[in-house]
Amino acid sequence: MKNFLSMSKSLEYSSVAIGKFDGVHIAHKKLFKYLDDNSCVLVIHKSHSKFLTPLKIREKLISKPSYKLPFKDIHSWDGERFADFLDKKLPNLKRIVVGYDFRFGKDKSYGADDLKSLFKAEVLIVPEIKIENLPLHSSIIRELIGFGDIKLANKLLGRNYSLEGGVICGQNLGSKELYPTINIKTQSFVLPGNGVYASFTHFKSRVFPSVSFVGNRLSTDRHFSIETHILDKNIELEEKTIQIEFVDKIRDNRHFENLSELKHQISLDIKNAKDILNT
Missing domain, CATH: 2.40.30.30 (Riboflavin kinase-like)
Structure with missing residues (x-):
């Protein structure tokens, strides 16, 4: 999976999904359905973790072009810097898709709703999904497997x-x-x-x-x-x-x-x- 930060040219995608996407589970696949044909996926990646799906497998399971966004390089950014970064990398961006629990920025102080005030693009927040009354989270799946x-x-x-x-x-x-x-x-x-x-x-x-x-x-x-x-x-x-x-x-x-x-x-x-x- 290519590193999004190292991409030298602006990418021409019109929609993007952002998240960890560990497991590439049912909720993630529902989120991807809101992307258009000219879209990509940014996978926020923490190294030295136990994964449901390592990056090379995630790339196979995600049907769109996907890029690694290393957490260690962006975790201290404020919301404005993150927004400016995406605007420059994806100048044709018209839609951002995230899960309801998406957090970003320094100390994870920004949430999914903050994206709406930071971006001119449409921000679509996918609500929580439950199966058998269990919230569909990678952390829950990890526990069940363990x-x-x-x-x-x-x-x-x-x-x-x-x-x-x-x-x-x-x-x-x-x-x-x-x-x-x-x-x-x-x-x-x-x-x-x-x-x-x-x-x-x-x-x-x-x-x-x-x-x-x-x-x-x-x-x-x-x-x-x-x-x-x-x-x-x-x-x-x-x-x-x-x-x-x-x-x-x-x-x-x-x-x-x-x-x-x-x-x-x-x-x-x-x-x-x-x-x-x-x-």
Whole structure:
């Protein structure tokens, strides 16, 4: 995603949406519908955060041209400076679209309503959206994912939550004693609560039904791991990065007395995953 601040020329867009857009969830997509055909999206980006969707994924999910607006460079600006900046960068701007809770400027002292007095352009403020009586915010979705309520989180996202990670070596125990798994290490993503999930695993430009685990391996070495077992497939993996898409939680993480008990439980997890995924 290109840095909006470094764009040397004025851009000819007539409408713009501004916000963090982490998650690119249902409320964000509704906001984008108010943009015209000649529009762009400014993504206010804070570095060193745990994201629902890192920038490279956000760019794929946003249907309009999108640009990064680093928070560290603009957080101390007053409202007038922010308005002057947008006027110069987007001289043909006729509409600004933001959510009702949009804040900007030094100490976040300016709100969405302040935009109306600062800009000659039309300012459209999209009201709050609720699903199952929950306000649709990225922070709420983060909490749901962290609690393991992935099904409700997916409903608010409007898609299944997914994360990417680099493939790493595991214990080599699964293929010998249990079920073979692909182990990954990931950074910057919000992690689902510890447990076992019905999932889809993406690699080789294909999607495979799977059962995935997040948490400490309580029955073996107690180390934290993220691993996925591909259902009914023997996979020779050459990819360095894979994506896991979480559909629904099957059970919490727990300790088993021996590998035989653990293997039996995994077989039940696989059956449940197949039922959930309709495979």
